[in-house]
Amino acid sequence: MKLYKLLIFSLLAILSSCTGQEKTNASRPSPIVIKNFKAVALAPDFDTTLVSQYIRSIFQDSKGNLWFGTIGEGVVRYDEKTLTYFSNPEGFYSNSVFAINEDKNGKLWFGTDQGVYKYDGKTFRNYNEKDGLNHVDISRKSILIDKSGTIWVGTHKGVYRYDPNIDEKGGQSFSLFRSLPTSINIAGIMEDKAGNIWFASSNNGVYRYDGETITHIAEKELLGENYAGGIAQDKAGNIWFTMKNGICKYDPKAELTTGGSAFTEYTTKDGLGGTEFWGIIIEDSGIIWVTARGSTTRFDPSLNKTDPKAFTVFTPADGINCCVQSMYQDKAGNMWWGAGSGLYRFDGKRFYQVKQNGPW
Numbered sequence: 001m002k003l004y005k006l007l008i009f010s011l012l013a014i015l016s017s018c019t020g021q022e023k024t025n026a027s028r029p030s031p032i033v034i035k036n037f038k039a040v041a042l043a044p045d046f047d048t049t050l051v052s053q054y055i056r057s058i059f060q061d062s063k064g065n066l067w068f069g070t071i072g073e074g075v076v077r078y079d080e081k082t083l084t085y086f087s088n089p090e091g092f093y094s095n096s097v098f099a100i101n102e103d104k105n106g107k108l109w110f111g112t113d114q115g116v117y118k119y120d121g122k123t124f125r126n127y128n129e130k131d132g133l134n135h136v137d138i139s140r141k142s143i144l145i146d147k148s149g150t151i152w153v154g155t156h157k158g159v160y161r162y163d164p165n166i167d168e169k170g171g172q173s174f175s176l177f178r179s180l181p182t183s184i185n186i187a188g189i190m191e192d193k194a195g196n197i198w199f200a201s202s203n204n205g206v207y208r209y210d211g212e213t214i215t216h217i218a219e220k221e222l223l224g225e226n227y228a229g230g231i232a233q234d235k236a237g238n239i240w241f242t243m244k245n246g247i248c249k250y251d252p253k254a255e256l257t258t259g260g261s262a263f264t265e266y267t268t269k270d271g272l273g274g275t276e277f278w279g280i281i282i283e284d285s286g287i288i289w290v291t292a293r294g295s296t297t298r299f300d301p302s303l304n305k306t307d308p309k310a311f312t313v314f315t316p317a318d319g320i321n322c323c324v325q326s327m328y329q330d331k332a333g334n335m336w337w338g339a340g341s342g343l344y345r346f347d348g349k350r351f352y353q354v355k356q357n358g359p360w
Contacts, residue, residue, distance in 0.1 A: 030357035031078065035085040047342070049355045051076060051083070055338025056140060058328035059100035061108060066330065068343065069097025075110055083356055091124040092117060099143040101151075109151065111138030116153055116162075116174075132172035133160055140325070141231075144189040146197060152177075154186030159199060179214050180207055188231040192239065200231040200241060217250065230280045232288075234301070240288065242277045246270075247290055249301075266299070271311030273297045281327040283335065291324040296337070319351035320344055 046053050057069030066078040074087040075097045086092045092110075099111030110117040115128035115136035128136045135155040142154030151162035159177040167173035176182065180199060184207075188200040199207040205218030230242025239250045246267035254262040266272055274292025281289050288299040296314045303310040314320050326338035337344040343354040354360060 028080070028358065028360045031081055031083040031360070033083045033085075033356050036087075049357070050342040051078075051354065051356055053342060054340060055343055056096070056098050056326050057100050057111075058326050058336050058338055059102070060328070060330045061102050062106060064331065066336075067100050067108070068338065069100055069110065069112075069326075071096045075100070078360070080360070086124070091126075092119075093126065098138055098140045101143040101145050103145050103151065104149050109143050109145070111140075111143045111153065113137050116143070127162075127174060130172070131167075132174035132176075134158075134176070139186045139188070141188040141190075142186050144191060144197065146191045147195060152189050152197065154189050154199065156185045158182040158184065159186060159189070179209065190231045190233065192233050193237060198231055198239065206231075206241060230278060232280050232282045234282050234288075235286060240280055240282065242280050242290070244277070246272055246277055247280055247288075266305065270305045271297070271313070272299070273311075273313030273315070278325055279327055281329065283329055284333060289327055289335070291327065291337075294322050296320050296324050314351065319353070 051068060052070035052073045054071035055068050056071055057067075059067045059069075061067065064079075068076040068078070070076060072095050073085055074092055074095055075085075077084045077086070087095070094110075094112035094114040094117065096113040097110050098113075099109075101109050103109065106121070108119040110119065113136070115126055115131075115133050116138060118125045118127070127133060133153070133155070135157045137156050139154045139156060144152040146152065153160045153162065153174065159180050160174045161177055163173050163175065181204065183204070184199070184201040185203045186199060187202040188198075190198045190200075192198060195211070197209040199209070201207070205216060208215045208217060230247070232240045234240065237252070239252070241248045241250065243265070246265060248266070249264040251262050251264070268274075272290060272292070273295035274297070276293040277290060278293075279291040283289070286300075286302060288301055290297045290299060294315065298312040298314070300310050305311075316322050320337065321339035321341040321344070323340035324337050324344075325340075328336045330336065335346050337346075337351070341353075344351045345354055346352075352359070
């Protein structure tokens with residue numbers, strides 16, 4: 001009988017450990033906070049216990065460190081032991097960080113309102129007008145390092161590429177990518193599985209570059225009319241975009257195989273929540289998250305859109321701030337959200353806020 005009870009207890013323990021998407025790690029100690037500067041441009045009632053009030057970009061580097069791009073407090077690194085705020089003393093003079101990426105040599109690149117910064121682990125270097133960036137206000141999700149190692153940077157007026165050879169010689173290392181219109185306001189850059197580079201704009205649809213030619217995809221009304229980098233690819237190869245009134249799936253095979261439309265649109269009529277759709281991310285599991293003013297929607301595309309379980313809308317009543325504008329999935333599969341009132345995680349049912357002391 002004792003052995004029977006022990007087996008039942010063990011089974012229940014195993015089952016309980018497997019439920020839910022993500023659980024709070026309450027045992028992880030609070031990190032040491034290192035901040036040697038005074039934040040600027042924050043609201044008068046700013047909660048100083050937050051990682052930051054406005055988090056506009058999230059990234060995990062090859063060493064496992066998490067980086068958070070903020071508005072008003074520069075860039076923040078979390079390495080489980082410390083929460084380090086980088087700013088003026090380290091040579092990082094920008095307070096607003098909209099894009100983060102890492103090159104094949106382990107150097108980190110930050111897109112800011114003061115141009116691009118490169119971090120080699122010790123010092124920051126700033127690239128601006130003198131380096132060929134005629135526009136230094138970098139867009140969200142608009143630093144791409146493609147499979148060949150080329151660095152692409154999207155701005156509010158055109159796209160630029162970085163040349164390390166010219167940089168070594170002291171020349172203007174950024175040059176305008178003239179195959180695209182200089183008038184476009186970039187809202188996201190992505191490389192698909194086939195190596196095509198996609199540019200989502202907030203004012204003129206979407207562009208695809210295959211290494212030789214540019215294809216302008218603007219047949220769908222309001223396609224790409226977003227400003228938070230709404231572009232992603234699923235495992236089947238479909239490209240998803242945010243639109244002004246919802247999201248759109250683009251299937252490049254559809255026109256070839258069926259002769260029909262390559263676009264499938266999803267709006268609030270189908271179950272999406274909110275207005276002014278901003279961002280989209282696809283989890284490794286295939287689940288799609290869509291952010292908008294007023295809510296965040298979890299969408300399971302494996303279900304028919306008429307299925308009531310296909311769309312789950314989360315509002316501030318579910319713990320999430322109404323204005324989410326950055327999303328990220330780390331290497332462990334955890335989902336992170338940056339909003340207008342700090343950093344958030346998800347426990348499978350509700351969102352919870354992550355402050356400087358956790359729960360991480």
